[in-house]
Amino acid sequence: QLQLQESGPGLVKPSETLSVTCIVSGGSITNTNYYWAWIRQPPGRGLQWIGSFYFGGTTYYNPSLKSRVTISVDTSKNQFSLSLSSVTAADTAVFYCVRRARACSGDCPFDLWGRGSLVTVSS
Amino acid sequence: QSVLTQPPSVSGAPGQRVTISCTGSSSNIGAGYDVHWYQQLPGTAPKLLIYGNNNRPNNRPSGVPDRFSGSKSGTSASLAITGLQAEDEGDFHCQSFDNSLNTWVFGGGTRLTVL
Numbered sequence: 001q002l003q004l005q006e007s008g009p010g011l012v013k014p015s016e017t018l019s020v021t022c023i024v025s026g027g028s029i030t031n032t033n034y035y036w037a038w039i040r041q042p043p044g045r046g047l048q049w050i051g052s053f054y055f056g057g058t059t060y061y062n063p064s065l066k067s068r069v070t071i072s073v074d075t076s077k078n079q080f081s082l083s084l085s086s087v088t089a090a091d092t093a094v095f096y097c098v099r100r101a102r103a104c105s106g107d108c109p110f111d112l113w114g115r116g117s118l119v120t121v122s123s
Numbered sequence: 124q125s126v127l128t129q130p131p132s133v134s135g136a137p138g139q140r141v142t143i144s145c146t147g148s149s150s151n152i153g154a155g156y157d158v159h160w161y162q163q164l165p166g167t168a169p170k171l172l173i174y175g176n177n178n179r180p181n182n183r184p185s186g187v188p189d190r191f192s193g194s195k196s197g198t199s200a201s202l203a204i205t206g207l208q209a210e211d212e213g214d215f216h217c218q219s220f221d222n223s224l225n226t227w228v229f230g231g232g233t234r235l236t237v238l
Contacts, residue, residue, distance in 0.1 A: 046125045046231040047161075047169065047216055062226050096168055106177035107220055109159035110227075111184070113168040 002027035004097045004114035011120050018084040020117055022097030029078050030055045035100040037110065038071065038082045040093040050082065050095075054102055087121045094118045126151065127217050129230035135207045136238045143233045145200045145217030151228060153198035156220040160193055160202045163232070164213040172215070173202060209237050 008020040022036070029036060037052035051071050053059035061069050070083045084091060099112040128146040135141040145158060152158055157175025164170075173193040174182050180195040192203045200217060217230040 047218070047229040049227040049229070063224065064226075104176065106175055106179075107157040107159075109157075109171050109174040109218070110161075110169075111171050111174075113170065116168050 002099070002112060004099065004112060006095060006097050006114045006117035008095060008117035008119045010118070011122060012087055013123055014088055014121055015086055018087050018091060018119055018121070019081060020095045020097075020119065021079055021081045022114060023077070023079045025078070029073065029080060030075055032056060033102055035102055035108075036080055037098045037100055039096045039098050039110065039113075041096070041116075042090075042093045048093075050084075052100065053080075089121050092119065092121045125231040126221055126224065126228035127219060127230035129215075129217060129233045131231070132234045132236065134236040134238055135204075137207050137209065139207050140203065140205045141207060141235065142204075143202045143215050143217075143235070145202070145230050147198050147200075147219060147221075147228075149198060150223035151198075151219045151221040152195065152200055154222055156222075158193065158195055158200035159218045160191075161216045161218065162213055163216065169216060175200075204235070207237050211235060212237050 003025045005023045012018045035052045035054045038050040039047050041047050051061040059071050068085045073080045094116040096116045097114045098110045100110050101108040133141050160173040161169035162172040176182050181193045190205045194201050214232045214234050216232045221228045
C-alpha cells in the first residue's frame with residue numbers, strides 16, 4: 001500500500017531557502033497515472049496548493065508562489081522535493097505531499113496524504 | 124482569505140445532524156468543477172471524505188460511513204453529517220478548482236465540535 005512521508009528541516013531562517021522531501025513507498029513515483037503535489041497549511045489556517053507534476057510531464061505551480069517554488073524529482077530514491085526560496089515568517093506551515101489521480105470522470109481529488117512536516121521560519 | 128468560504132465553526136449534540144457550507148463563485152463551483160471534502164482529525168493530516176465526480180457530488184471512498192454526504196447547487200456546496208459521534212470532531216475542508224486563478228482552491232476549514 002502506497003505511503004508518503006515528508007522530511008523537512010524543522011527550522012529555516014528568513015530569506016533562506018526551505019526544502020522538504022517526500023519519500024514514496026509501496027509504489028513508484030514514475031507511475032504516470034498520478035500527479036504528485038505539495039500542499040501547505042499555516043498554523044490554524046486553511047490549505048494552499050503549491051504545485052503538482054506527473055512523471056515525464058509538466059510541472060504546475062500556484063501563480064502566487066511560482067517565482068519562489070521549484071519541485072524536483074529523484075527517481076533513483078523514489079522521492080520528490082519542494083524548494084521555496086526567500087522565505088518569511090508567513091511561509092511557516094505544515095507541508096504535505098499528496099497524490100492525485102490524473103484521470104477521473106470529473107476533477108480528481110487529492111486522495112492520499114502524507115503525515116506532514118512542520119517548517120518554522122524564524123531567526 | 125480563502126477563495127471558498129466556510130463557516131469557522133459548527134457544533135451539534137451526539138446523534139444530531141449538522142451541515143457545513145462551502146460558498147464559491149462563477150469561476151470555481153459555479154463553473155461546474157467538482158467539490159471535494161476532507162476531514163482533518165486533531166493532530167493529523169487531512170483525509171479524503173467525500174468527492175465529487177462529474178457533477179455527482181456525493182461519493183465516498185471505501186470505509187467512509189454513509190452518515191457523511193455531499194451536495195452542490197449553483198456556486199455552493201454542502202457537507203451533511205447525520206448521527207453525530209464524538210469521533211467526528213475535527214476540521215473539515217472543501218476544495219475545488221478555480222479557472223480564473225488557475226489553481227486548486229480550498230475553503231478556510233470548519234471546526235466541528237460535538238457537544
